[in-house]
Amino acid sequence: MKSDITIKMARCKGCGICVAFCPREVLALDELGKVKVVNGEACIACGQCELRCPDYAIFVDKLSDGGTAKEAAQ
Amino acid sequence: MERSYEKYFRQNRLPHLWCPGCGNGIAMKAIVQAIEKKGLSQDNTVIVSGIGCSSRASGYMDFDTLHTAHGRAIPFATGIKLANPDLNVVVITGDGDCTAIGGNHFIHGCRRNVDLTVVLFNNKIYGMTGGQASPMTPLGKKATTAPYGSIDRPFDACKLAIAAGATYVARSTAYHEQHLVDMIANGFDNKGFSFIEALVQCPTAYGRKNKMGSPANMLKWMRDNAVMQAAWEKLPDDKKQGEKFPIGLFYSATATDYTTAYDAVIERAGGAGK
Numbered sequence: 001m002k003s004d005i006t007i008k009m010a011r012c013k014g015c016g017i018c019v020a021f022c023p024r025e026v027l028a029l030d031e032l033g034k035v036k037v038v039n040g041e042a043c044i045a046c047g048q049c050e051l052r053c054p055d056y057a058i059f060v061d062k063l064s065d066g067g068t069a070k071e072a073a074q
Numbered sequence: 075m076e077r078s079y080e081k082y083f084r085q086n087r088l089p090h091l092w093c094p095g096c097g098n099g100i101a102m103k104a105i106v107q108a109i110e111k112k113g114l115s116q117d118n119t120v121i122v123s124g125i126g127c128s129s130r131a132s133g134y135m136d137f138d139t140l141h142t143a144h145g146r147a148i149p150f151a152t153g154i155k156l157a158n159p160d161l162n163v164v165v166i167t168g169d170g171d172c173t174a175i176g177g178n179h180f181i182h183g184c185r186r187n188v189d190l191t192v193v194l195f196n197n198k199i200y201g202m203t204g205g206q207a208s209p210m211t212p213l214g215k216k217a218t219t220a221p222y223g224s225i226d227r228p229f230d231a232c233k234l235a236i237a238a239g240a241t242y243v244a245r246s247t248a249y250h251e252q253h254l255v256d257m258i259a260n261g262f263d264n265k266g267f268s269f270i271e272a273l274v275q276c277p278t279a280y281g282r283k284n285k286m287g288s289p290a291n292m293l294k295w296m297r298d299n300a301v302m303q304a305a306w307e308k309l310p311d312d313k314k315q316g317e318k319f320p321i322g323l324f325y326s327a328t329a330t331d332y333t334t335a336y337d338a339v340i341e342r343a344g345g346a347g348k
């Protein structure tokens with residue numbers, strides 16, 4: 001994983017802006033209509049979802065080492 | 075990772091009450107990012123708002139805040155600025171609040187060149203009260219009070235501000251979030267009346283009435299129709315038709331701000347025991 005996606009579920013209202021602007025189809029709305037990560041591997045950490053989330057519910061951080069340290073720690 | 079701008083929000087008040095997909099949240103984030111960018115102190119910045127969807131923003135922002143009477147945010151803000159000119163005073167208002175109910179306060183705030191930064195969240199409709207047409211509802215667009223489309227010619231709030239004497243006038247949109255941050259941040263630098271119109275989507279009232287689709291589609295409408303001011307000026311008139319509109323900095327000028335002028339009066343009148 002090249003990125004770390006944080007979702008504050010209590011803030012998400014399921015407007016779908018993040019899903020629509022994601023260029024890699026990383027995100028989708030779940031059965032309850034809230035955002036979920038469906039293809040985290042494809043995330044390029046462009047931050048389009050975070051930029052226009054009106055509810056400050058999703059945050060993307062680029063992992064500088066390509067995620068190896070994080071994965072190793074898990 | 076926690077974002078640094080989160081410290082400017084009253085965390086126990088979030089999530090905010092705006093509808094799913096409402097652009098006000100994006101504009102509110104742009105304001106706090108601009109405040110952070112310019113390093114304005116949380117203790118020395120006051121947020122003043124009027125009434126309406128937009129004006130609920132003051133309740134979520136961790137500054138000294140004032141949620142005032144409908145249309146009257148600018149007079150309250152003027153009072154705050156005159157009482158303590160060291161404060162940074164930011165006004166959050168909406169299209170109805172600013173150009174209808176507070177229309178006179180708006181033009182006279184501009185005329186006096188009070189050192190305020192006024193951010194107008196323009197959703198083109200009265201969202202909170204049920205989708206009535208506002209003075210900024212475009213011609214032909216539907217609202218609950220204009221079921222056949224509005225026949226009232228809309229205000230261009232930026233042109234109004236320029237004509238009334240504001241010394242910094244800019245427009246951006248929720249789609250152009252980072253540009254909006256820049257427009258607001260540059261407004262803080264101007265010592266005088268700074269006016270920034272932030273176009274925001276109202277998917278519940280305006281969008282639904284006008285069949286604009288999802289909140290994301292409304293943002294894409296902004297992307298497709300907003301033209302940067304430099305490109306707009308070069309555009310032939312026939313290309314300026316339809317729904318295209320300019321964004322960017324429209325006007326900036328230097329003029330004596332109201333506090334400075336008022337200080338001079340106090341001085342001439344023998345001081346105020348300073």
